[in-house]
Amino acid sequence: MQVNKIQPKTFNEKIFQMKGISKKTVEEHLKLYQGYVNKYNEIQEKLAALTDDDFSKANQVYSHIRELKTELSFAWGGVVNHEIYFGHLGGEGGQPTGELLKQIEKDFGSFEAYKKDLKATGIAARGWVWTAWNEKEGRLFNYLGDAQNTFPVWYAKPILALDTYEHAYFIDYGVNRASYIDAFFENLDWKTIKENFENAIRKCTCGQEESCDEC
Numbered sequence: 001m002q003v004n005k006i007q008p009k010t011f012n013e014k015i016f017q018m019k020g021i022s023k024k025t026v027e028e029h030l031k032l033y034q035g036y037v038n039k040y041n042e043i044q045e046k047l048a049a050l051t052d053d054d055f056s057k058a059n060q061v062y063s064h065i066r067e068l069k070t071e072l073s074f075a076w077g078g079v080v081n082h083e084i085y086f087g088h089l090g091g092e093g094g095q096p097t098g099e100l101l102k103q104i105e106k107d108f109g110s111f112e113a114y115k116k117d118l119k120a121t122g123i124a125a126r127g128w129v130w131t132a133w134n135e136k137e138g139r140l141f142n143y144l145g146d147a148q149n150t151f152p153v154w155y156a157k158p159i160l161a162l163d164t165y166e167h168a169y170f171i172d173y174g175v176n177r178a179s180y181i182d183a184f185f186e187n188l189d190w191k192t193i194k195e196n197f198e199n200a201i202r203k204c205t206c207g208q209e210e211s212c213d214e215c
């Protein structure tokens, strides 16, 4: 198996000076992100080193390959979710413009209705909420996840990620998650989310979606 070692991303310095989400919270949170990067690399090494004995002992109740494959998805989720999350924080809040705003209004009725749905989904989630472009349905939807790797929805590309694990807000808000979500909205960088949306709706056929300027 090919090992694709990844490096942690560097985020905008503004994430350390946000309104209502403290520098301490962000610093601690970034340590968790680094941990997901490290574990993703480590698990890949272990998958590459699987022996014929490991393959022959594959088992759905417990086996080495089951453990590695399951936790690889958790680690990868931890990497991608946090890269979306920190990637669109450090902004001025407000609301989107242009095609993204139009799509939100089409799919939710209004920006306020979208925010209401996102916030309530965030209160109901045990881990994450993603606003994602469902390319099969051609709409935006707020999906709920209870962990880094639940519940993936096929054909849905996330453009916004809201971390609702306690580590994202407990230092600042205790158990008051609703106030954290309000602060999250106030620090969103809608320019980045708009770019995420434009990338999500673009039909790329060359396989280099993140860097593609051709398709």
Ligand SMILES: [Fe+2]
Pocket (backbone or CB within 6 Å): 029, 032, 082, 163, 165, 167, 168
């Ligand atoms: Fe997190």
